[in-house]
Amino acid sequence: MASLAALLLGDGRLPVGAYTYSAGLEPAVAAGLTRDDVPALLMARLRTTAVTEAAAAVLALRAAGEDRPDYRPVQRALAARTPVAPQRTASAALGRGVHRLARRLAPAHPAVTALSALDGRPLRPVALGALAAVLPATEEELAHAVVYDELQTIASAALKLLPGDPLDSVAWILAAEPEAARAAGTALAVRSPGLLPARTAPLTEQWALDHARRERRLFLA
Incomplete structure (x- = not known):
């Protein structure tokens, strides 16, 4: 089950999957x-973004x-490092979907009930x-799953937004593996919310602001 739990975290069918979110690609x-720029x-x-x-x-x-469990220090630190409102809104919308899944799996688990303190x-x-914590998965599995989710979300969205050979998206993810491993390693080394990396990309933030004003779009963000 531990291996299945890690795979589930990176599954595109979750509420954080690429059918609703493009990780900034759109x-x-x-x-x-x-x-060619993907x-x-x-x-x-x-x-x-993936490291943070x-x-x-x-x-x-x-x-x-x-x-x-008290998630408020992490929540505040992450919100402070997500300065663009549309990106925070998208993250909260996706977070509600994950929270719903966690409640369905283990509604009385302390790790799940503590999320309610975040309104x-x-x-x-x-x-x-x-x-x-509910599944359960290790820190290493979680870090790699979050990083992988970033990759597969963009690669999957590219099939809709920039149609081409699906094998290209597989090649993109494989080529990114060394950088993905570094990102996960950097994430695992962070010991407190105050040390959470403040790694943002101003250009993608401007794109997110522009995207929020569009009336026609496929993805939340």
Whole structure:
């Protein structure tokens, strides 16, 4: 079950999956990004957003293991490092979906009930940390799953937004593996919410703001 739990965290059918979220690819495409640029976008996300979110998820998992789990320090630290409102809104929407799954699996688990202190709006990495405690999954499995989810979300969304050979998306993810491993390792080394990396990408933040104003879009973000 432990191996299945780790696979579930990276499953695109979860409420955080690529059918609802493009990890910034759709606004990037609207700004002119081409299929040839996707590998560069993957690298940029691995060095910024993926590190921050994976570290926050791991911190949330550690908090879940305490006698009285308190996710508020992690939630506040992550919100402060997500300065663009549409990105916070998207993360909270995805977090509600993960929270719903965690409640269905283990409604009375302390790691799940503690999420209610966040007024029903846990950011996605915080909710993933609680879900990992329920499954259960290790810190290493969780960090790698969050990083992999970033890759597979963009690769899957590319099949809709920038149609081409599906094998290309597999090649993109395999080529990104060394950077993905570094991102997961960096995330695992973070020991407290105050040390959560503040790795943002101003250009993708501007794209997110533009995306929020569009009336026609396929993905939440």
